[in-house]
Amino acid sequence: MKGKNKMDYKGKSEQMIEYIKKLRACIKWLLEREDANLAEIVKLNGLLEAAEKHHSQIVAQLKSAIEESKTINEELQKQYASLEENLKKVEAEKMDALRSYGDEKETRIALESSRNELLEDLSRLKLEGKRLNEQIKMLQDTNKRLQEYNTSLQQYNSNLQADVTKNGETITKLQKEKNTMVETMNGLKDHANSVKMQLDLAKSSQNEALKQKNELLKEVDNLRSELQQVREDRDHKLVEVHSLLAEIGTYKEMTGKSAVELDNVMTRSTALEEICSAQQERIKLLEVQLASTNEKLKRSDLTTIESMTEYEKQKRMSEDLQLRLEEAEQQIIDGEKLRKKLHNTILELKGNIRVFCRVRPLLSNESGAISYPKSGENLGHGIELTHNAQMYAFTFDKVFDQLASQEDVFIEISQLVQSALDGYKVCIFAYGQTGSGKTYTMMGKPEIHDQKGLIPRSLEQIFQTSQTLVSQGWKYNMQASMLEIYNETIRDLLANNRTSIQDGGVSKYSIKHDTNGNTHVSDLTIVDVSSFNEVSSLLKRAAQSRSVGRTQMNEESSRSHCVFTLRIFGVNEVYNIFLLLNLINA
Numbered sequence: 111m112k113g114k115n116k117m118d119y120k121g122k123s124e125q126m127i128e129y130i131k132k133l134r135a136c137i138k139w140l141l142e143r144e145d146a147n148l149a150e151i152v153k154l155n156g157l158l159e160a161a162e163k164h165h166s167q168i169v170a171q172l173k174s175a176i177e178e179s180k181t182i183n184e185e186l187q188k189q190y191a192s193l194e195e196n197l198k199k200v201e202a203e204k205m206d207a208l209r210s211y212g213d214e215k216e217t218r219i220a221l222e223s224s225r226n227e228l229l230e231d232l233s234r235l236k237l238e239g240k241r242l243n244e245q246i247k248m249l250q251d252t253n254k255r256l257q258e259y260n261t262s263l264q265q266y267n268s269n270l271q272a273d274v275t276k277n278g279e280t281i282t283k284l285q286k287e288k289n290t291m292v293e294t295m296n297g298l299k300d301h302a303n304s305v306k307m308q309l310d311l312a313k314s315s316q317n318e319a320l321k322q323k324n325e326l327l328k329e330v331d332n333l334r335s336e337l338q339q340v341r342e343d344r345d346h347k348l349v350e351v352h353s354l355l356a357e358i359g360t361y362k363e364m365t366g367k368s369a370v371e372l373d374n375v376m377t378r379s380t381a382l383e384e385i386c387s388a389q390q391e392r393i394k395l396l397e398v399q400l401a402s403t404n405e406k407l408k409r410s411d412l413t414t415i416e417s418m419t420e421y422e423k424q425k426r427m428s429e430d431l432q433l434r435l436e437e438a439e440q441q442i443i444d445g446e447k448l449r450k451k452l453h454n455t456i457l458e459l460k461g462n463i464r465v466f467c468r469v470r471p472l473l474s475n476e477s478g479a480i481s482y483p484k485s486g487e488n489l490g491h492g493i494e495l496t497h498n499a500q501m502y503a504f505t506f507d508k509v510f511d512q513l514a515s516q517e518d519v520f521i522e523i524s525q526l527v528q529s530a531l532d533g534y535k536v537c538i539f540a541y542g543q544t545g546s547g548k549t550y551t552m553m554g555k556p557e558i559h560d561q562k563g564l565i566p567r568s569l570e571q572i573f574q575t576s577q578t579l580v581s582q583g584w585k586y587n588m589q590a591s592m593l594e595i596y597n598e599t600i601r602d603l604l605a606n607n608r609t610s611i612q613d614g615g616v617s618k619y620s621i622k623h624d625t626n627g628n629t630h631v632s633d634l635t636i637v638d639v640s641s642f643n644e645v646s647s648l649l650k651r652a653a654q655s656r657s658v659g660r661t662q663m664n665e666e667s668s669r670s671h672c673v674f675t676l677r678i679f680g681v682n683e684v685y686n687i688f689l690l691l692n693l694i695n696a
């Protein structure tokens with residue numbers, strides 16, 4: 111502080127008052143700034159929490175999506191392998207068809223030569239001409255039919271070839287799409303990891319900024335208390351200056367009073383000046399501290415802005431990932447549709463109606479001579495029976511020998527079960543004389559793993575597959591019914607009322623066909639089932655109903671026919687598709 115002279119305390123204190131006013135304004139500004147910063151921190155905390163919540167949700171979604179994609183990929187790979195196997199089978203069948211075409215050709219040539227011979231005979235044997243002419247006509251008809259058969263075989267062969275080429279192309283396309291999908295999935299996974307790392311970094315820098323902010327707040331508090339102290343000191347000194355001024359005035363009035371007292375006053379005045387300059391130093395120091403605090407506040411603001419920018423960036427990346435995930439899901443759905451189409455095409459190529467023959471092992475009291483072709487086109491398709499030293503050969507789509515297990519038979523029909531879930535109607539029908547093994551093949555012994563028949567195995571597969579399809583948005587409802595036909599009479603095997611099971615003669619059930627080609631039996635008990643265990647207990651109940659009938663019918667139950675029906679209703683709520691109604695009959 112500078113006065114007009116050393117004794118100009120008034121001037122100095124006025125300057126000090128001015129300076130203190132400025133300091134007050136500065137403190138006020140600092141306080142406002144601090145409030146604004148506090149509000150900003152609260153806002154940022156809110157945003158940070160929301161961002162963290164959003165991030166954890168996205169990470170969880172990504173994880174589950176990646177898991178789903180893995181499962182679907184594995185399934186697609188399995189299906190691809192089975193498609194390849196089927197393709198090989200179709201090619202083998204095509205070769206069989208070509209071979210049989212060659213055989214037919216030879217037969218036709220042989221027939222033509224025999225027709226020529228007959229013509230020669232005709233010229234020689236004029237008396238038998240009329241009869242021979244008729245024979246020739248007959249042979250010509252046969253020849254024509256054979257030619258037609260040849261043409262249809264050729265047509266079938268070219269259709270097969272076209273289908274095989276088409277399937278090959280589709281499978282290659284499917285494989286490519288699958289590879290792209292796998293790559294996209296891996297990319298998404300890496301991207302998700304890097305986004306997570308960046309978010310962690312942003313979070314730690316945010317925490318750092320918050321820490322700095324808290325430290326700065328503490329410093330501001332300290333500065334404020336120091337300023338309060340300075341203000342109090344200054345008030346105190348002002349009081350002292352006023353009293354000194356009063357004393358000086360008194361001294362001026364009392365001129366000539368003792369010089370010693372004057373010296374004392376001068377000393378006190380010098381001390382006061384020293385205190386004032388010390389306070390000035392202190393104020394300068396406070397100003398420097400205030401400047402550095404401001405600087406730190408600015409840096410903290412910058413960090414907050416950087417965190418916000420980073421957060422926005424992460425948010426955009428998350429949205430982008432979400433979009434890509436949706437695209438990947440769509441690709442999976444398209445792949446599933448294509449798989450269904452190919453699966454059905456392969457089954458159609460194999461033949462919509464196929465007949466298999468299963469030979470059961472001989473019982474202890476039985477004897478018989480059954481053999482199988484050891485090589486040639488009928489290998490695995492033929493069976494040879496010997497009766498009265500005469501051999502009879504039969505061919506089927508496939509022959510299961512005595513050693514074939516329940517599993518072997520199920521493998522052959524398991525693809526049809528998949529078709530039932532894909533929305534196609536399927537019927538599996540066992541036919542044969544009494545004791546030939548129909549019940550064993552269809553039902554077996556469900557409680558023994560190796561001896562489970564086609565019905566329990568099919569049901570297990572249906573429930574397992576429908577469970578895996580839930581993740582793709584499918585919901586299934588299943589209804590089971592079971593009836594027995596004995597002597598043209600229908601009996602409901604799931605009816606609770608015994609009399610309705612055993613009413614025998616008076617049948618109240620009638621068979622109806624609707625416009626969609628579905629067959630219904632009126633008043634038949636239909637039970638909703640949601641698990642394999644539920645169906646299993648129904649099968650047991652039905653078996654008991656059957657055995658009651660068998661006792662009453664005096665062991666003639668072998669003449670009865672049993673039909674098990676499972677209706678599958680499937681709806682896809684995610685993609686708004688309603689599809690299936692299927693039957694499996696036995």
Ligand SMILES: Nc1ncnc2c1ncn2[C@@H]1O[C@H](COP(=O)(O)OP(=O)(O)OP(=O)(O)O)[C@@H](O)[C@H]1O
Pocket residue numbers: 469470471542543544545546547548549550551667668669
């Ligand atoms: N593949 C097989 N392996 C072992 N045993 C079998 C096999 N097939 C059938 N059997 C046995 O042969 C016997 C007759 O079979 P099953 O009862 O299934 O005949 P079915 O055709 O259903 O007769 P029905 O028409 O009289 O009811 C049973 O004891 C069964 O366990």
